[in-house]
Amino acid sequence: MSRKRHHLIPETLGVKRRRKRGPVESDSLRGEPGSARAAVSELMQLFPRGLFEDALPPIVLRSQVYSLVPDRTVADRQLVRGVGATAGSPFPNSWNFLSHSHSASRSASIRPFRRGHCARHWGATETLLKGPQKELQEQGEIRIVQLGFDLDAHGIIFTEDYKTRVLKACDGRPYAGAVQKFLASVLPACGDLSFQQDQMTQTFGFRDSEITHLVNAGVLTVRDAGSWWLAVPGAGRFIKYFVKGRQAVLGMVRKAKYRELLLSELLGRRAPVVVRLGLTYHVHDLIGAQLVDCISTTSGTLLRLPET
Numbered sequence: 001m002s003r004k005r006h007h008l009i010p011e012t013l014g015v016k017r018r019r020k021r022g023p024v025e026s027d028s029l030r031g032e033p034g035s036a037r038a039a040v041s042e043l044m045q046l047f048p049r050g051l052f053e054d055a056l057p058p059i060v061l062r063s064q065v066y067s068l069v070p071d072r073t074v075a076d077r078q079l080v081r082g083v084g085a086t087a088g089s090p091f092p093n094s095w096n097f098l099s100h101s102h103s104a105s106r107s108a109s110i111r112p113f114r115r116g117h118c119a120r121h122w123g124a125t126e127t128l129l130k131g132p133q134k135e136l137q138e139q140g141e142i143r144i145v146q147l148g149f150d151l152d153a154h155g156i157i158f159t160e161d162y163k164t165r166v167l168k169a170c171d172g173r174p175y176a177g178a179v180q181k182f183l184a185s186v187l188p189a190c191g192d193l194s195f196q197q198d199q200m201t202q203t204f205g206f207r208d209s210e211i212t213h214l215v216n217a218g219v220l221t222v223r224d225a226g227s228w229w230l231a232v233p234g235a236g237r238f239i240k241y242f243v244k245g246r247q248a249v250l251g252m253v254r255k256a257k258y259r260e261l262l263l264s265e266l267l268g269r270r271a272p273v274v275v276r277l278g279l280t281y282h283v284h285d286l287i288g289a290q291l292v293d294c295i296s297t298t299s300g301t302l303l304r305l306p307e308t
Helices: 009-014 036-046 062-068 072-079 122-129 135-139 159-170 176-189 197-203 208-217 235-254 263-268 279-288
Strands: 142-146 154-158 194-196 220-224 227-230 260-262 293-297 300-304
Touching: 036 062, 036 279, 062 154, 062 279, 142 159, 142 227, 154 159, 159 176, 159 208, 176 208, 194 197, 197 208, 208 220, 208 227, 235 260, 235 263, 235 279, 260 263, 263 279, 263 300, 279 300
Parallel strands: none
Antiparallel strands: 142 154, 194 227, 220 227, 260 300, 293 300
C-alpha cells in the first residue's frame, strides 16, 4: 500500500533564513517541485566550484536528486525513458539518465522514503544502465561516473563540463594525445560506466600504452583486470571532502537530543570545519540516501536518525 506525506524538502530548503550563513547555505533552491531535471540543475548550483579552483566539473549524486524528488517512481520516469525494470531490481525503471521530455506535475503529496529501496549490488545497477533509449546519454548531454566510495555512489556530470575540465587538466602533458582521442572517439560513442580491454583495443583502436596514459591522466581508473571505470581527474579530493562531510553532518544529528534535529535548525548552524562542500549540499545527500528520516511537524521538517 502506498503511503503519502506532504511535500517537505524543496519548500524548507528554499526558505532564505535571516541568520547569516555562507553563500552555499543561503542560496535558495528554486527548482520546480517534482522535476528531476530542475533538481539536477539546482543541485549543480550548490557545488562549490571555487573550492577546487574550478578544476572539477560540478558533480551531483543521484541520492541528492532523490531528496528533491522523493517519489522514486516519478524520479525514475524523469531520469530515463523506455527502460524496464530488471528482474530482482527494486527500481521499476532505471534511474540514471535525465529526461527533457518528462515535465513534473506539482502534487500536494509524495511517497515516503523507504530504507533499502536503492539497489545494493552493482550488477543490478549496471544492468539497468545498459537499457535502450537512454535519452540524455544518447544525446551526449550527461555522463554517469562511479565515485568509488560506495557501490551506490554515482555522480551525474554534464558532458561539456567534463570535457572542458579534462582537456584543461591534461594540457601540455605527455598523455594529452590519448585523452583527446578518448574524448573524441569513445565518449560520444559509448555511454557505459566502464570499458573492457577488447572494447578499447579492437573497437576504438587504443594501444595498451594509450590506455596506460588514460589511467595516468585520471580519465580511467582500474575496475578489475582488463576493465576500467570512467573517472574524473582530480576527483579524489572531492570524494575525501564528501565522505568526511557526510559523516560530520550525520554526527550533528546524532549528537542532538533524541538523535533528531529540525532541518531549519541544522541549516542555521555553523558547519564544522570538515564540511567543505556546504551543509545544504550534504543535507540533500542525507535525505536522498535515506540516512535520515524526514518527519513533518508543526515546527517544520524534523530529521531523525533511523532506528537500527
